[in-house]
Amino acid sequence: MSESEVQRGPTRPLAIIPPSLLTKTTARIKSRCFHVRRGPTYAMGRTSILFCLEFGLEYTIILFMLDIKFIRENPGKIKEAVKNKGIDLDIDELLKIDKKRVSLLQSIEELQSEKNKLNDLMKTANDSKRGKIIEQGKAVKEKLAKIEPEYKKINHGFEELMVQVPMVPSPDTPIGKDENDNVEIYKWGEKPKFDFTPKNHIELGKNLDILDLERGAKVGGYRGYYVKNEGVSLMMGFMMYAINKMIERGYAPMIVPTLVKEFAISGSGWLKGLEYDPEVDEVYEIAPDKNPDGMISKESKFLVGTAEPSLLAYHAGEVLDEKDLPLRLCGYSQCYRSEIGSYGKDTKGLYRVHEFMKVEQVILAPTDIEASNKLQDEMITISKEMHEELGLPYHVLQICTGDMGTGKYRMFDLEAWMPGLNRWGETGSASNLLDWQARRLNVKYKDRDGNKKFVYMLNNTALPSPRIFISILENYQQKDGSVKIPEVLQKYMGGIKEIRKQKNRKTKEQKN
């Protein structure tokens, strides 16, 4: 058989079978794990691969992330991904633990089988035999009591390593160590030229009385801020603009919970390990609630860093219908970031703050890599369009292996130009994670043949509040310190065309 192409990717081994072989819409080979059907890809098990081998059919192997079977069979590819992403994870150790785990599991299953047989005997046994069966049952129970704790311990270690296994990056992802190796793939707009020294948003905001960082720090602490007056109209204005844009593009809008259970956070990949670690994880944990009996419940909650976890977890544990995919969602939320890994970075101004607003876009898609990449491009196009309508010069970077998260397959950042800071600043980030998150959140769909598969999940920023705010202020500033308003936003701001220093800010009523 000719292995036409070995691709790196996620999920179960997929096979592509020439359509000429499928004379009917559904050609079914009666085997439990073997379904052949029409379409670009076919979900297959081991049997199917063997079938292909036997009949000389072509197929494409695509990786299966977080599936231990694939890791066992292709340790080389995983090791390469671990290396390229700069992750500290020993795959050999994982495989060793896996082996031990499986052998313990088998012992347990044997004992349980024995136990079940005794139970069956008990149903029909007379009293004289019963005593003996009870003795035997007790003996089996003792053995189980010995093995089970050992298994649990091993299994925990196994899971700890498994959650760190990275998604293998897409073939077009540049290999690199850090953000310096990201590749600029697109650029739009001219950086504005000023016949004066441009101010940064901190000065502009203060002069115009639309941003107060001092009192923000007084009340909110480090990285706290107040947005005021026309600043509020501006910020709420472009949030509303983003929401409308998403609705227009067919994304279902939601205002999502920002206080969520741990599974939503960890399932989306926002925790680095198996459990929350405030030293490394970027999210805030909220003290446990009181339950109705006044007892302290064990489950604490977390503040989301974006609407993404809330949107993705919306369908957690559900089986969707293929005809509803791709599912396009957008969420508006307040976002909270502990910035634990960024101490001392961007300490001034609005660039890096602990809380902000954001409109986020998310797609749940069928398991087709090509199509999911197209959907990712679709989301990026929307972001590009918004930057262009807002008149913000920007460029798009393809993120390299070393700078992308563990679970990501393909990733792009948008960076808008910020003249006052004299640099590009990230205003959007689009990721395709394939089924990496869906496995953790257990979101599946039923395809046309009734097979259940994990969906592919993609996310992208629509607009984040502080950084777009910065970029607008700094790009649209005028010599006299005023700031013009991009035309598309004016209708969301009650017709305000520019923000300038106000001598008398009293409201109408106060004036009267």
Add this chain to the structure above:
RNA sequence: GGUGGGAUGGCUGAGCGGUCGAAAGCGGCGGUCUUGAAAACCGCUGUACCGGCAACGGUACCGGGGGUUCGAAUCCCUCUCCCACCGCCA
């Protein structure tokens, strides 16, 4: 804040110590009939993991975790969530 009632397969819903991976209905799939469709009738129809080339075999799962028992969907503890009514409040 007070008082009750719940959580079972894709959905509705029975079971309340062994014969239960789980009745029944709906939905889905396949078939008969039909020019085609509908109706009617017949059959099939949960998921994950382990072993096996396969046929198949094994184990687990009745919201999560723990316990009692030779044996738990069923009894006990605990957590989470949902519903109803009253009170209070945005």
